[in-house]
Amino acid sequence: MNSMLEDFDKRVISCRKCPRLVKYATETKKYNKKNEFVNEKYWCKPVPSFGSLDSTLLIVGLAPGKHGAGRTGRPFTGDFAGEILYKALYESGLSNIKKSISKSDELKLKKVRISNAVRCAPPQNKPTNNEIINCRPFLIEEIRMMTKLKYILALGSLAHKQILQCIGEKQASYKFQHNIKHKFPNLKWELVNSYHTSRYNINTKRLTYEMFLEVVKELNH
Template structure:
């Protein structure tokens, strides 16, 4: 029996999720300063019956935490959504706002931790507390066969959620891991953050090469 067996629970936390006191406190501070922002757990965004799941670590302050849609409003979203458009995983125009009309095709985007953490760094306990929503998202979408982890921490968090030994599946940009016991292949990429692209750690060509592999896998 895998951790995905059984009836899945809710796939997204409630808007006033009380589970992580530090994140709740940070949320309330930001609501006082930016009352027009989303400032709440960010739900997954995607198509029905997706085959690709993109997993980030947590919402960005001026991205998903402001807009309410994963990777929407910050630099990482520009690179991610344009690449998904180029590879047929999205259609429309990405304009960095949740009402831009962009829709995903055969894909879903989520975060391992649904609330914004201070300094963009969730604690291990916060990651564990939010794990049921990641597992419920997988269980509710059995069509998923490919998972793209954006960054090492998202990669390791995903493996731990499935109770797989991280040492057996080391993170490496461009790597593909077939996960035993699951009809899933895990693909790795450096995170598409401005820092990684500005420093040359991740180039557009490196990012698209990962999507090349994903598209071939799904085909």
Template sequence: MDPSGLPDFHGLPDSPVPSGAHDSPSLSALDRRIAGCRACPRLVDWREEVARTKRAAFADWTYWGRPVPGFGPPDARLLIIGLAPAAHGGNRTGRMFTGDRSGDVLYEALYDVGLASQPTSTHSGDGLELHGVRITSPVHCAPPANKPTPAERDTCRPWLIQELRLLRPTVRAALVLGAFGWQAALPAFAEAGWTVPRPRPAFAHGTRVTLPATDGGDDLHLFGCFHVSQRNTFTGKLTPAMLREVLRTAAEAAGAPTRK
């Protein structure tokens, strides 16, 4: 039996490039457009090759093999920004940080602080719900060696800008996992309506920066956290306690519900 439980996007259209000029009317519409993007030939070839050849442990799965949209409620107060989907994680399941060890660490921590309904995420139909938090990334396709190019990062940025604009009525804080995501997200915050200080704030675990709104709206509280990569979690550079602490701090700044 195929355990995939892939996202249900009936009649999903392919689009050759991401659009920075025509905003999507809703997050659900944006998610559909992201999932149909074919703007970066190297990433398209890689994600589809991985979906064809698979990994032996997942031979009975139907891989998603498309760009992975964000995951979480449209009225989220906290946004978590990673790097890109994993080849046999999000590229397989169709959900951010699902089905790999980085996701195992992240979702367990989200559950521990009260931001997720369960501590594990295995596929898109597993019943997981996020509370007051949405998860996305600056690059939506799985890249070879987990390393998008600067051009691929920049090509994908309009999707993040649109996502931030759609979340502006409710989002009050953003937690960025890793230096790549931090550098990729700062220009998107500026385009979406917040002022990024100059010189740009440097990434560090535990960094907190307030980004004033350019239109008199609500400020955004920006937090940095080491990425939940296996290298960081296996070596103890990022421990579960460190992750829970920064998640709880960011959620409290956002006004998202947490478990004490």
């Protein structure tokens, strides 16, 4: 399993299918208008998933944030969306500490793997259709390798659509709705929807921390 994971991660990190995103990844640091993290070396590559392939829960976000995962190289690490996500995982018994700071910290996930629909940071958090399609095979492969899966938690409608495309299901039959579980014929896992833990969603109160915690707590089996 470990060599399978290493091979998969290597292929993700070395992927260059989307020229716009490859270029953007190498330039993310210059978009840091607040001049935070000035002394840090940015990751500047596609961001591999975090957590064991033996996990029962796969969490799928939209894409790495340019100064979060795009900087640290670990999904949801180093930005606001990640603070909400990792706190909820900790409070649901799914990790050992409530913060994810860097790839070299002490954080260990329990039965959880965290990924993204698109594995490179896109400008304005908006990948193009082609970029979404380009990245889909990684998620298809990841889902196939996770033989113990019980739930996939889609954070936001783009992740939801990408997962449906991965399994050949239609959006019209499985509409995105917060805190809803979708079952599929012939699949052992269920697709769970939540609004994304983005700063925008929290600031506008579309999603509160308590709403998100309620969703995550249900998935610790």
